[in-house]
Amino acid sequence: MNPNMKPKTQTFNHLLPLDFDNVTTLPNSHAWSTTTLPSDNPSDHAIDDGEPLPPVIDIGEPGAYNLVRHACEKWGAFQVINHGVPLSLFHETEFQARRLFSLPTERKMLVARPPSGTTGYGLARISPFFPKLMWSEGFGIMGSPVEHARQLWPQDHAKFCEVMEQWQAEMKTLCEKIVGMMLSSLGLTHEEDMKWFEPKSGCDRTQCVLQLNSYPVCPDPDRAMGLAPHTDSSLVTLLNQSNINGLQVHKDGAGWVAVEPVKGALVVNVGDLMQIVSNGKFKSVLHRAVVNKSCHRVSTAFFYGPPWDAEVSPLRKLVDSDHPLLYRPVKWKEYLQIKKNDFNSALESIRL
Ligand SMILES: O=C(O)CCC(=O)C(=O)O
Numbered sequence: 562m563n564p565n566m567k568p569k570t571q572t573f574n575h576l577l578p579l580d581f582d583n584v585t586t587l588p589n590s591h592a593w594s595t596t597t598l599p600s601d602n603p604s605d606h607a608i609d610d611g612e613p614l615p616p617v618i619d620i621g622e623p624g625a626y627n628l629v630r631h632a633c634e635k636w637g638a639f640q641v642i643n644h645g646v647p648l649s650l651f652h653e654t655e656f657q658a659r660r661l662f663s664l665p666t667e668r669k670m671l672v673a674r675p676p677s678g679t680t681g682y683g684l685a686r687i688s689p690f691f692p693k694l695m696w697s698e699g700f701g702i703m704g705s706p707v708e709h710a711r712q713l714w715p716q717d718h719a720k721f722c723e724v725m726e727q728w729q730a731e732m733k734t735l736c737e738k739i740v741g742m743m744l745s746s747l748g749l750t751h752e753e754d755m756k757w758f759e760p761k762s763g764c765d766r767t768q769c770v771l772q773l774n775s776y777p778v779c780p781d782p783d784r785a786m787g788l789a790p791h792t793d794s795s796l797v798t799l800l801n802q803s804n805i806n807g808l809q810v811h812k813d814g815a816g817w818v819a820v821e822p823v824k825g826a827l828v829v830n831v832g833d834l835m836q837i838v839s840n841g842k843f844k845s846v847l848h849r850a851v852v853n854k855s856c857h858r859v860s861t862a863f864f865y866g867p868p869w870d871a872e873v874s875p876l877r878k879l880v881d882s883d884h885p886l887l888y889r890p891v892k893w894k895e896y897l898q899i900k901k902n903d904f905n906s907a908l909e910s911i912r913l
């Protein structure tokens with residue numbers, strides 16, 4: 562696989578996932594060959610000093626800041642527990658996501674995501690960068706999902722909207738806390754150093770996307786890919802991967818490492834913007850999702866970012882003669898355009 566590949570011309574067929582329920586063998590369109598499928602298996606290095614890695618951090622503990630910094634530098638990912646999000650809401654969110662994906666294909670097509678859009682039902686947005694299709698379907702939400710939910714369930718959409726809005730609110734609060742912890746761990750204060758990111762004139766303009774992902778049972782998981790390797794463009798991403806294995810993170814020297822699900826924990830990914838803000842100290846983690854033969858896996862990813870037009874640049878306090886400025890300033894909306902063209906080399910293209 563060439564991560565620098567340009568998107569190929571999309572046809573309508575490329576925008577819509579398979580009707581997975583009616584497929585018993587892996588179609589050629591979804592069969593990743595050894596040249597397109599990263600061949601290295603999850604590493605044996607996933608255990609370090611008897612602890613599963615990336616680390617699981619109790620963010621209620623006084624020493625959590627140091628653990629967060631260490632995880633962001635070493636892995637670009639960690640799991641959080643003791644975060645205050647009720648377990649019942651995890652279950653309700655997963656239940657509603659499963660309810661959506663179990664609708665008949667024709668119903669889901671009513672809310673198909675447009676080719677360059679963010680919200681609605683469809684293939685992974687990164688699909689155009691890869692020669693094969695992924696064994697997954699997704700549904701993107703920004704703000705209220707009510708317009709789409711009304712089309713999916715004309716009589717019965719209130720609960721879906723209530724649960725998704727509650728989940729978004731909880732994720733946003735937790736992201737604010739985690740971004741604050743990351744900055745504090747670098748010796749920065751939110752007030753001084755994050756002015757670009759603060760709500761202006763009392764209204765909160767941070768931009769967030771909630772992405773529901775579905776990985777149906779796959780007849781030939783070794784040749785299929787749930788979600789191909791990528792980094793997230795966000796500042797941070799919070800992922801609920803339910804109780805089923807599938808997420809893997811890439812670590813130099815260790816290869817692909819499985820992130821073991823921990824009940825009630827959320828995975829935190831450092832995103833590209835946080836790598837920029839931290840002047841390269843924190844690593845935007847390369848990750849992927851694999852599929853399996855027996856369980857339909859559902860995950861929810863909450864991408865947390867600054868206002869579209871806020872300029873993101875490395876924090877001045879982190880730049881000195883030993884740590885030269887690594888990235889030019891960029892607005893998130895501009896960065897997303899760069900990512901659409903350059904994909905996994907987007908960070909390189911704004912490097913000084
Ligand atoms: O489902 C997963 O484990 C990964 C999801 C993900 O990386 C994404 O939605 O960006």
Ligand SMILES: [Fe+2]
Nearest residue numbers: 791792793848
């Ligand atoms: Fe991701």
